[in-house]
Amino acid sequence: MxxxxxxxxxxxxxxxxxxxxxxxxxxxxxxxxxxxxxxxxxxxxxxxxxxxxxxxxxxxxxxxxxxxxxxxxxxxxxxxxxxxxxxxxxxxxxxxxxxxGWVPSAGDNWHIADSLGEAARLLPRLGRRVFLTTGRLGLSTFAGPGSDDLWFLARSVDPPEPGRPTPARMELLLDRGPFTLEGERALLRGHRIDVLVTKDSGGEATAPKLVAAREAGLPVVVVRRPxxxxxxxxxxxxxxxxxxxxxxxxxxxxxxxxxx
CATH class of the missing domain: 3.40.50.2000 (Glycogen Phosphorylase B;)
Incomplete structure (x- = not known):
């Protein structure tokens, strides 16, 4: 077979x-x-x-x-x-x-979005320092006019393709899971993150960021999976x-x- x-x-x-x-x-x-x-x-x-x-x-x-x-x-x-x-x-x-997919727990402050575009539109009212974990292919969605006042920490396995738009104020972090809870806590504190954006990928390898955000009382924008x-x-x-x-x-x- x-x-x-x-x-x-x-x-x-x-x-x-x-x-x-x-x-x-x-x-x-x-x-x-x-x-x-x-x-x-x-x-x-x-x-x-x-x-x-x-x-x-x-x-x-x-x-x-x-x-x-x-x-x-x-x-x-x-x-x-x-x-x-x-x-x-x-x-x-x-x-x-x-x-x-992931399921919210007590203490979570999730905001569900149906697309990356909707996630980008939610950000200005939720925070100013964004931990963006949606992958390199979607970075251009967060490069629009509404992102001028936002700062992004964008984590992905590989860098974005040359020539593709990225947020004007962005630090790129190249890393691959699985990630630890201790590491995610330190990341949020060290970069003074006040909002997290993620896709509902599910699985344990990248879930610690959700726990760290819950502990810190941060809003999380979760993009619904197709x-x-x-x-x-x-x-x-x-x-x-x-x-x-x-x-x-x-x-x-x-x-x-x-x-x-």
Missing amino acids: HVLILGGTTEGRRLAELLYADPAVRVTSSLAGRVASPRLPAGEVRIGGFGGVQGLTEWLRAHRVDVLIDATHPFAETISFHAAEAAASAHVPLLALRRP PVPAGVRVVTSPEEAAEAVETEEAADVAEAVRRR
Whole structure:
């Protein structure tokens, strides 16, 4: 059985590890290539785009993929919809592996936004020194006229692409999780942060910033994650995804036996 994982996440790497341990499964992970030095998963790896829905459909057919698993970042909306269309066209079962989103706790002061643009519009009334943890690709959203009086500490794995707009008053912090609670506390204090902006990525690796903000009584702007394409089965852990693949494999074996 050939499984293609659209990966790049911690969950995608864990799933590849689980499947790679099964000699009956060939696992290929596809990484978008947006991170300069990605952490490579077990098994075969390809890096780069497919060329849209048609390119992914042709790849699924040419490489005889039996199961497609979308284990991309919860905010990788474009590839998720491409995966749904390509899987339907190639008649390949599709799973979406999504870590659960964060849930507010007592003492949290969350402000929910439906987009980065809405998050940017909320900031002037919430604070002046912003800890921005939404990634390098969204920095230009916070470079508009309304941000002139704001100062940003922007954390991302890689620097923004040359020529793309960034906030006028910004310090760039290049770092990769997981992050510690002690480290996040020190970051908020050291830079006198008074508002945090984050995407609802979920997971434990970057959650300590939420605890640190709660302890400090800071408002947090949380950007809501986009929906999974309609009709796609969602699993919430690598183990659940691996079990689903095993079920699919067993069904294929049973069908082969029946045909004999």
